[in-house]
Amino acid sequence: MSQHAVDELVKLLDLEPIEVNIFRGSSPDEDRQRIFGGQVAGQALVAAARTVDPGRPVHSLHGYFLRAGDPRVPVLYEVDRLRDGGSFTTRRVVAIQHGKVIFNMAASFQVPEDGFDHQAEMPDVPPPEDVPSVRDRLAEAGVQLESWMDRPRPIEIRHVDWALATREAALPPRQNVWLRADGRLPDDPLIHTIVLTYASDMTLLDTATLPHGGSWFSPGMFMASLDHAMWFHRPFRADDWLLYVQDSPSASGGRGLSRGLVFTRDGTLVATVVQEGLIRRLRSGS
Amino acid sequence: MSQHAVDELVKLLDLEPIEVNIFRGSSPDEDRQRIFGGQVAGQALVAAARTVDPGRPVHSLHGYFLRAGDPRVPVLYEVDRLRDGGSFTTRRVVAIQHGKVIFNMAASFQVPEDGFDHQAEMPDVPPPEDVPSVRDRLAEAGVQLESWMDRPRPIEIRHVDWALATREAALPPRQNVWLRADGRLPDDPLIHTIVLTYASDMTLLDTATLPHGGSWFSPGMFMASLDHAMWFHRPFRADDWLLYVQDSPSASGGRGLSRGLVFTRDGTLVATVVQEGLIRRLRSGS
Numbered sequence: 001m002s003q004h005a006v007d008e009l010v011k012l013l014d015l016e017p018i019e020v021n022i023f024r025g026s027s028p029d030e031d032r033q034r035i036f037g038g039q040v041a042g043q044a045l046v047a048a049a050r051t052v053d054p055g056r057p058v059h060s061l062h063g064y065f066l067r068a069g070d071p072r073v074p075v076l077y078e079v080d081r082l083r084d085g086g087s088f089t090t091r092r093v094v095a096i097q098h099g100k101v102i103f104n105m106a107a108s109f110q111v112p113e114d115g116f117d118h119q120a121e122m123p124d125v126p127p128p129e130d131v132p133s134v135r136d137r138l139a140e141a142g143v144q145l146e147s148w149m150d151r152p153r154p155i156e157i158r159h160v161d162w163a164l165a166t167r168e169a170a171l172p173p174r175q176n177v178w179l180r181a182d183g184r185l186p187d188d189p190l191i192h193t194i195v196l197t198y199a200s201d202m203t204l205l206d207t208a209t210l211p212h213g214g215s216w217f218s219p220g221m222f223m224a225s226l227d228h229a230m231w232f233h234r235p236f237r238a239d240d241w242l243l244y245v246q247d248s249p250s251a252s253g254g255r256g257l258s259r260g261l262v263f264t265r266d267g268t269l270v271a272t273v274v275q276e277g278l279i280r281r282l283r284s285g286s
Numbered sequence: 287m288s289q290h291a292v293d294e295l296v297k298l299l300d301l302e303p304i305e306v307n308i309f310r311g312s313s314p315d316e317d318r319q320r321i322f323g324g325q326v327a328g329q330a331l332v333a334a335a336r337t338v339d340p341g342r343p344v345h346s347l348h349g350y351f352l353r354a355g356d357p358r359v360p361v362l363y364e365v366d367r368l369r370d371g372g373s374f375t376t377r378r379v380v381a382i383q384h385g386k387v388i389f390n391m392a393a394s395f396q397v398p399e400d401g402f403d404h405q406a407e408m409p410d411v412p413p414p415e416d417v418p419s420v421r422d423r424l425a426e427a428g429v430q431l432e433s434w435m436d437r438p439r440p441i442e443i444r445h446v447d448w449a450l451a452t453r454e455a456a457l458p459p460r461q462n463v464w465l466r467a468d469g470r471l472p473d474d475p476l477i478h479t480i481v482l483t484y485a486s487d488m489t490l491l492d493t494a495t496l497p498h499g500g501s502w503f504s505p506g507m508f509m510a511s512l513d514h515a516m517w518f519h520r521p522f523r524a525d526d527w528l529l530y531v532q533d534s535p536s537a538s539g540g541r542g543l544s545r546g547l548v549f550t551r552d553g554t555l556v557a558t559v560v561q562e563g564l565i566r567r568l569r570s571g572s
Binding site: 059060062063064066067082083085087088090092100101104106108110112113114115116117118119120173208209211212226227229231233234248249250251252253254255256257259261269272274276279280281 | 345346348349350352353368369371373374376378387390392394396398399400401402403404405406459494495497498512513515517519520534535536537538539540541542543545547555558560562564565566567
């Protein structure tokens with residue numbers, strides 16, 4: 001358990017109100033060169049949700065990462081109240097640093113209603129207790145971690161399908177990952193949505209590198225999220241285990257596209273995620 | 287062939303420039319109650335592309351439908367030049383009618399580059415020549431068409447998996463559809479991208495109704511696109527047959543989510559699509 005790291009994440013996602021539609025977020029005190037994309041997407045969703053009746057939960061978001069976030073200065077989030085309708089509320093949020101937009105997002109919120117119900121089936125995978133954590137796998141393989149990876153992390157990740165030892169081989173473009181906040185979260189459903197938004201950016205793009213024998217920890221690989229889209233289908237807790245079923249239908253033109261389905265342990269589909277990212281293998285010396 | 291209808295579609299997608307970042311689009315002279323979503327998404331993409339160097343093709347778009355479009359008045363498209371970067375250009379477009387935003391979209395364009403390449407495999411389905419058109423299927427089943435459906439259409443659609451006669455039964459939430467512009471298009475690659483954007487909104491959401499024994503032509507069904515996201519992977523022509531492989535991972539809360547992969551006839555994956563839509567079965571009399 002990393003309750004302290006989880007509490008820090010919850011604090012990170014609790015923005016400071018500046019004006020009715022303007023919020024400010026900070027970054028953790030870590031030596032990262034750019035802000036983690038999931039943090040910006042999560043904070044932007046908090047900003048949007050702060051301007052919406054809590055009786056209308058978020059059901060989707062679509063964002064573009066435009067510029068690398070600077071972790072040394074705060075991020076300003078400005079909300080545009082696009083529409084307040086009878087059933088749906090739509091918001092646009094821009095994240096600003098140094099006078100420039102670093103992230104542009106729109107999100108939609110809906111009064112709960114009943115309707116048709118169906119969902120994809122969860123694949124049959126080993127339970128999280130039988131899968132080693134990514135930390136253990138990396139340590140076992142002797143991979144040198146950047147210092148920010150080597151401290152207690154708020155999200156625990158367990159890769160079902162691959163071990164570091166076999167990771168450089170060409171694998172099919174799909175992976176199953178168990179993840180959860182590594183400590184107790186407050187009960188507010190919005191927190192769980194935001195923590196999943198944060199966590200959903202951690203492994204998804206890497207799925208697109210699986211057939212190519214490289215990954216985010218290979219030397220000379222440059223990867224950056226280009227966009228991030230999520231749809232929330234049913235309630236869930238992000239401090240219970242979630243299975244993140246990911247595949248990559250395509251990579252081309254320096255970009256990889258990955259899709260994810262998120263299930264609770266009992267097989268309920270709670271979210272769908274799609275992300276495209278830039279994947280470049282830099283030539284040595286460049 | 288409906289070359290005239292295709293020419294009309296190309297004309298529809300050719301916006302009138304009003305100012306550097308402002309364009310105006312019209313709607314076809316048809317008795318529809320609201321503008322077809324694919325038209326707004328396609329026109330918005332044209333507006334964005336008009337502000338971008340043609341040497342940077344579009345690789346993705348994300349849009350939200352906020353209000354029903356009014357086909358009796360023009361639509362104004364206003365482009366916000368979010369970023370002009372070294373490799374990527376990002377635009378935001380709002381579509382406005384009666385002083386209100388009806389559609390909010392962001393799109394990303396990229397200088398072509400090389401990189402990793404992989405793609406999902408095309409399923410094995412009968413060729414389009416062996417599949418009746420939706421028009422023939424509807425006529426055969428004696429379905430009463432609204433008048434706008436009954437004139438020559440620019441997009442020809444052939445449903446591989448189902449016939450009207452069996453459509454009311456509960457079917458799995460997936461369908462394969464052959465589609466193409468039903469006449470010759472100009473060679474400009476942007477036109478093909480935009481025609482696919484237009485056409486991709488036609489059958490996708492219906493996929494989510496398949497397990498529930500209703501469809502867009504059932505009495506008392508109300509369906510409306512909520513969002514639309516596309517990723518363009520490789521070049522294609524929209525006047526050659528394209529296979530649209532669609533599935534719906536989830537429906538809940540009055541919403542259905544559908545995903546699509548678009549292949550050329552030779553099996554090349556050219557686009558990925560995701561859309562969520564509102565699906566309500568209205569009680570009789572309501």
